Amino acid sequence: MKFLVLSIISIAISLSISLAQSSLVFLDKNTGSGIPGVLVKVSSHPNQTSDEKGQVYLQISKNTFISFSHVSYESGGVQLNENENKTIYLVPVTQSLGEVTVIGFESERPLVHQAGAISKVLEYELYRFNENSILSAFNTKPGIRIEQRAPASYRISIRGSSLRSPFGVRNVKVYWNDIPFTSPDGTTALNILDLSNVQNSEIIKGPAGSIYGAGNGGVISFESRKQVTENYFSLDYGIGDFGLNRYRIGIDQQIGNGGVSASYVHQQSDGYRQHSAMDRKVFQLALHSNPNDKQSLSTQVLYSDLDYQIPGALNATQVEEDRKQARPGSVGQNSSIKQKTLYGTLSHELNFHKKWSNITAVYLNTTEFENPFILDYKRETAFSYGGRTKFRFDDIWGNFPVKIIAGGEYQYGKTLAQNFGNRQGKADTIRFSDDLITTQAFLFQQFEIEWTSKLLMTLGFSENFARYDIDRQIDAGRRTPSFNSRSFDPIIIPRLAMVYKLNEFSGIHTSVSSGFSPPTIAEVRTNEGSINLDLQAERGTNYEMGYRGKYGIFNLDLTAFYFRLKETITSFTNDQGVVLFRNAGATDQKGIEMQLDYAIYRNQLSLVQEIKLSHAYTGHFFQFSEYSTGGTDFSGNRLTGVAPNTLVNLLDIRTKPGLYLNLTHQYVDEIPLNDANTVFQDAYNLIGSRLGWRTTFGGRWDFEVYGGVDNLLDESYSLGNDLNAFAGRFYQPAPGRNWYGGAKLGFRY
CATH class of the missing domain: 2.170.130.10 (TonB-dependent receptor, plug domain)
Structure with missing residues (x-):
């Protein structure tokens, strides 16, 4: 009897444990409807997907981290306890x-x-x-x-x-x-x-x-994957026209509260034109950790070995004869670039307090650069280091909503730059050799004040310092070494911006900002050996106003700006084909930029789950306002190299079985190729498409296969014209109609 009772109790306990489940419900943040097909990943457990109501049931025995992903929504993760039921609202990739x-x-x-x-x-x-x-x-x-x-x-x-x-x-x-x-x-x-x-x-x-800091064009901030949420192995392979081959191997491994990831990519192509082959190998190793809930640490190593050929620009007659040919002399002189680069980085984030935090990142970099060109042969060995730190103080005056951001950035670079003669692709007699030292630094401060619940003001400014030294050790022309140095006085760059929040999903913004851009060493020290210390830094002021908002399914981002630039630096080519630089007085740059996107259909339960459209328009009406050189006045001419109108249209279709289609149309207006506005790149239309299928099977495997066509209309155009080129060599012909394809395989272990 005792044995029978104990057996019944044991079975009951086992049954209750087996029936003790935790659950997740995934809902669309905008519509509140359930999301089927969400992939849920639990370490040491088979993967699962949510049902048609967005539900998934899990048997876990302790507090467990669970990651989730969906092709149409932002990925994420959550801690889930035993017997806990949790609802998660996912943000669509096409979001307001x-x-x-x-x-x-x-x-x-x-x-x-x-x-x-x-x-x-x-x-x-x-x-x-x-x-x-x-x-x-x-x-x-x-x-x-x-x-x-x-x-x-x-x-x-x-x-x-x-x-x-x-x-x-x-x-x-x-x-x-x-x-x-x-x-x-x-x-x-x-x-x-x-x-x-x-x-x-x-x-x-x-x-x-x-x-x-310095720069008038803008800022691009790239971010690679920083968190390792699962143990994952991936393999990609791609092919295409003109001998394109690309493969990638990657692995992610969780370690405690962080993880390590590594990847290797090798890409090769023969190129569309003669003498335009390319070979690149990139290895990245990243380690991420969270020592405690107040700190995170990330370190990365990036090594890149790049080798590519330079076919050179053609004139109109050469393009008409054979747009695939290289510029005469490029093959014989082996015009090309070989570059080996090693980056090491370390980033640390520390939250001292719920209102105080700091992010500091430092790096080391070494580069070997070799560039045989038609006119010369250049070798450089460079070493640089630097870093950036930022402190953030939130609401430091109690209930008065003020945020202060303050920090600084420093960079130091040293380069041994040597220029030789080029004898059939081999370095010949040295022409000149320089030791180059560049230092840039700036401090920045920014205040964000919420005057009301709807009005936000930002006031920021930076103090910039820049210096470069050109120590000429060898000069075969003058045969006398020389030392040249250029320092730029500390320059304060201010910015004032305002945002008025119309509601949660729309707002009006306006700003006035200053820009400062000193000439680079490559612009001061040119390939024929001259040093132009008279080249002045560009200074500009930008006035901007814009609106962002959501109307039903429509998202609109509209900006109008006026940028006044003084001492504009432009390039030109002398009769030997060497690119030189000069200041061109002033330019007036008026523009409109607009992006409109919307999902015209979205239903996770239907065969076609989503159809979305996006349109981007650029109107850049730029001209020289004050520009005279060589007795010729170019004032009033359109700015060289800028298309006044550009339009992009995108169509994306996604289906429940995993099939997807991406269509892209791009219109680019005619582009002036010289300051005199006598030569133009004709307007062109580009159409491209990508068709693919992606799926997950067995709970652990991801698979995708795809193929596509670029320049479907087989347009003849130049993507990257040479401006103010000597002897009419303006054009760098781009590929005609071409195809590509590939496959991807991933495995969770």
Whole structure:
């Protein structure tokens, strides 16, 4: 009898334990309806998906961290106790502006209540195109244009800022995981990053010197994945026209309250044009930890080995003959770039108090750079270090809502730069050799005051210091070493901004900001050996007003601005083909930027779950207001290299079985290619598409297969023209119609 009673009790206890369940219910934040198909991941348990009501039941015996994801919603995680029932409201990826949070001017707020022209590029937007670069996704945003003169040769224009960038990225400040990714000399090697090194991005358009120092173009902040929520192995493979091959191997491993992740990417292509092959290998190792609830620590190592050929620009006759040909001399002289870069970063966040916090990030960087060109052969070895720290004080005066943000940034760079003659792709006799030292630093302060529940004011300013030394050790021309130094007096850059909150989902913003951009060493020290110390820093003032809001299914972001720039730096080419720089008086830049997006259909239970549209319009009406050189007056001419009108239309369709379709249309107006406005790049239309299928099976496996076509209309256009080019060599022909495809496989272990 005792045995029978004990057996019954044991069975009852076991049955009660087996029936003791925890549950999660996933609801759409906007509609309140249940979300089926949410993937729920629990360590050491099989994965599950929510049912048609958005419910999932879990058998857990202790406080457990659970992560969840859905293709149409933001991913996340939650702590769940035994026998606990919890409802989670998920934010759609296509969400209203009131739900999009951005860092912006170091102030984490909903985008709708940010004072400034800010665009955000989310992870899913990066992966709706060919995955060989970030170019296509960024070019869907108003006011932003990335050009590609050859595979891996990028140029970024934010509101016309590429005017002084014949190649490379200048006059735009770039950050990666809170560290200054822009070198101390003002240039940015954006091409060393693979798409997988970026998860989300924010772009501030126009001067942001009150927080980010020198630069008139704007700021781009990249962020890679910072949290490891599960043990995961992934493998990607992509192919495409012109010999494109790309594969990636990645692994994430949880360790205590943090984790480690590593990835390796190798991308190759033969290129559309002759002598335009590219080979890039990128390795990233990241370690994240949370020592306690007040601290987080992140360290990363990034190594990039990049090798790409430069086909060079063509004139109109050469384009007509064969747009795939390289510029004469490029092949024989092996015009190309080899670059090996190693970054080491450390970031620490500390919450001293619920109202006080600090984030500090430091980095070390070494670069080996080799650039045989038609006219010379350049070698550089660079070392730099720097960091950024920010203190935040929230509501420090009790009930009076004032936030103070204060901090500083410092960068130091040293480069051994040598220029040789080029004899059939080999370095010949040395022409000149310089030791280059660049130092940039600034302090910043910002006050945010909520005068009322609807009116927010931001006042910020920074104090900037810059210096560079050019110590010429060898000069084969003059045969006498020389030392040149240039310091820029401390410059204060202010910004005043106001936001009026119409309601939770709409607001009006206005701002006045100043910009300061000294010439880079690459602009002062040119390839033919001259040193132009007379080149002045650009100074500008930007006036801006905008509206962001939601009307039913519609999200509207509209900004109008006027930017007055003095001592504008422009580029030109001498009769030897060397790019030189000069100040061009002043420019007037008036513009309108608009983005409208909306989901015309959304039903998680139907076969077609979502249909959404987005439109982005850019109207840049820029002109030289005061510009005379060589006895010619260009005042009143359109600004070189800037299209007055650009329109982008996007259509995304997603289905319950996992099929999806992305369609993209881009119209670019004609672009003046010289200051005289006598040569133009014709207007063009680009249409692209991507069709794919993604699914999860067995609770542990993720799979996706996709294919797409770019330039469906087979347009003839140039993406990255040479401005004010000698001998009419303006054009860098872009590929015609081309295809791509790939597959991805992921496994949770």
